[in-house]
Amino acid sequence: MPALKQLGTVVIECADPAALAAFYQKATGWEIAYSDQDFASLGDGTPVQLAFVRVEGHQAPGWPDGATYMHLDFTVTDLDGATEELLGIGASRPVFQPGDGQWIVLTDPEGHPFCLTADTTGN
Known part of the structure; x- marks a missing residue:
């Protein structure tokens, strides 16, 4: 049996977790399960959920660099x-x-x- 059973959450580092969760809530229709200034998560009972965590000084990734x-x-x-x-x-x-x-x-x-x-x- 593999050590990892199932992916549960994808956590994305960001500057504003609540705002980014609100964007993805509008985009997916999933409910926000928790939100504060440092962490937010959303999902609708699907096997994989999205979460967002504040990282001080976070810089957005470049595309396509x-x-x-x-x-x-x-x-x-x-x-x-x-x-x-x-x-x-x-x-x-x-x-x-x-x-x-x-x-x-x-x-x-x-x-x-x-x-x-x-x-x-x-x-």
């Missing part, structure tokens, strides 16, 4: 519609877009990159 160590991928039903909705709530769309249109890279309000890919399963 080598300072980006990880990013989130989200599957969406309508790639263009989801992109417009996320831009409307505070995401940004960097000029550099790899993948020849197979996915779209956006950044959250603190500059963390995340990708949108179209759901090809029809679910």
